[in-house]
Amino acid sequence: MRESTIMKIHYGTALAAVALVAVHILMRMTMNFADSLEYETVLANYKFIPYAIMLELILVLLSIHGFNGLRVILLELKQGRTYEKAVSYGCLAAMFVLIAYGSRTIIMTNMGMV
Amino acid sequence: MAQVSDVADNQYSRTKTLRIARYNPEKDSEKQFMEFSVPVEKWTTVLETILNVKQHQDHSVGVRYSCRQATCGSCGMIINGKPRLACFTKVSELDSDVVTVEPMNNFPIIRDLAVKFERLFDTHHKIKPYLDRDDTELESDAKEFLQSPEELEQYIQFANCIKCGLCNSACPTMATDSSFVGPQALAQAYRYVADSRDKGKDSRLKIIDESHGIWRCHFAGSCSQVCPKGVDPAMGIQLLRGYMLGFKS
Numbered sequence: 001m002r003e004s005t006i007m008k009i010h011y012g013t014a015l016a017a018v019a020l021v022a023v024h025i026l027m028r029m030t031m032n033f034a035d036s037l038e039y040e041t042v043l044a045n046y047k048f049i050p051y052a053i054m055l056e057l058i059l060v061l062l063s064i065h066g067f068n069g070l071r072v073i074l075l076e077l078k079q080g081r082t083y084e085k086a087v088s089y090g091c092l093a094a095m096f097v098l099i100a101y102g103s104r105t106i107i108m109t110n111m112g113m114v
Numbered sequence: 115m116a117q118v119s120d121v122a123d124n125q126y127s128r129t130k131t132l133r134i135a136r137y138n139p140e141k142d143s144e145k146q147f148m149e150f151s152v153p154v155e156k157w158t159t160v161l162e163t164i165l166n167v168k169q170h171q172d173h174s175v176g177v178r179y180s181c182r183q184a185t186c187g188s189c190g191m192i193i194n195g196k197p198r199l200a201c202f203t204k205v206s207e208l209d210s211d212v213v214t215v216e217p218m219n220n221f222p223i224i225r226d227l228a229v230k231f232e233r234l235f236d237t238h239h240k241i242k243p244y245l246d247r248d249d250t251e252l253e254s255d256a257k258e259f260l261q262s263p264e265e266l267e268q269y270i271q272f273a274n275c276i277k278c279g280l281c282n283s284a285c286p287t288m289a290t291d292s293s294f295v296g297p298q299a300l301a302q303a304y305r306y307v308a309d310s311r312d313k314g315k316d317s318r319l320k321i322i323d324e325s326h327g328i329w330r331c332h333f334a335g336s337c338s339q340v341c342p343k344g345v346d347p348a349m350g351i352q353l354l355r356g357y358m359l360g361f362k363s
């Protein structure tokens with residue numbers, strides 16, 4: 001992928017995350033902080049489909065943004081063909097693993113499996 | 115009255131300590147500072163104090179210079195911690211009794227204050243620093259390429275670059291990313307992309323759109339702080355990004 005395409009995605013995911021995290025915080029402010037962390041409240045959140053979809057979106061956006069950011073840091077730290085390939089594919093793989101693991105939590109909770 | 119001002123002028127005349135970083139990569143394991151006392155007038159430049167040392171105290175000090183008037187870009191070095199041109203920096207403006215000179219950061223040292231410019235020239239060359247088009251003004255029946263004052267305004271500030279490398283020396287990304295194009299070359303990429311006579315925009319943007327290209331600038335802005343010619347490479351980089359993000363065409 002062209003570097004400019006990657007960076008458009010990087011900036012885009014950051015902007016979208018700002019919007020979604022704002023919604024996320026506003027939703028949490030509908031009750032006091034301790035209550036919002038009650039076991040039942042948390043489960044209810046995951047079961048409310050629109051909210052669960054939003055959490056999933058935040059997970060995807062910030063994983064893409066965060067791991068691309070990590071790739072950038074690592075590329076600037078050290079150079080070399082093999083190293084740079086390993087960094088790029090390593091970050092991509094780690095991103096998919098994190099998204100898969102997070103999605104598993106969201107989906108399982110949503111479907112009442114915990 | 116004339117006498118009074120003479121006295122005031124003479125009061126400035128004094129000796130200062132010049133600390134020169136000495137390093138020969140073939141012999142030394144690390145940089146070492148040598149101190150010299152140098153006579154200084156109000157108008158004495160740092161380059162003049164170094165040349166004074168070479169002439170009267172230690173001729174082996176390695177330094178590169180040529181024009182002595184901020185035009186050739188040869189005499190860049192770190193003076194009291196900041197990248198500056200030695201010929202364009204007066205000792206009096208440093209406001210310090212000790213003047214410390216070191217070779218520029220982010221450049222391999224040849225000896226003492228002289229550094230290798232290969233990477234700077236390679237990256238400069240890479241962005242095609244010339245008008246890129248098939249026709250030429252030189253053909254006998256061709257007309258010169260006209261340009262309005264407004265079109266000139268778009269890039270003329272960036273055409274003042276003297277390739278001194280101070281910006282590359284100040285850039286934090288240059289310090290760790292050995293493949294980064296650097297602010298000097300990026301500013302020159304903008305200089306030609308923004309020139310209405312140039313037709314090489316697409317190919318030039320492609321050259322800097324890679325993993326060690328323009329996107330590795332993180333807006334530190336130190337390049338523009340140290341440029342002695344008012345080029346503002348940081349702004350050039352953001353303007354170039356404007357083209358690449360679709361805000362400009």
Ligand code: HEM
Pocket residue numbers: 011014015017018021062065066067068069070072073329331332333
């Ligand atoms: C939602 C708010 C956020 C915004 C607006 C944002 C914005 C940005 C921007 C504009 C950059 C590019 C900086 C540059 O090129 O110098 C960046 C880089 C980066 N971001 Fe974010 N980001 C946000 C959240 C996050 C989060 C939550 C993480 C961690 C998961 C993260 C990790 C990174 C990393 C590792 C970099 C690379 C470091 C760098 O380039 O300086 N960001 N971010």
Ligand code: SF4
Pocket residue numbers: 274275276277278279280281282297298301337340341342343344345346347
């Ligand atoms: S942009 Fe300024 S600091 Fe950089 S090389 Fe050109 S003249 Fe020197």
Ligand code: FES
Pocket residue numbers: 178179180181182183184185186187188189190199200201202
């Ligand atoms: S000697 Fe030419 S720029 Fe300083």
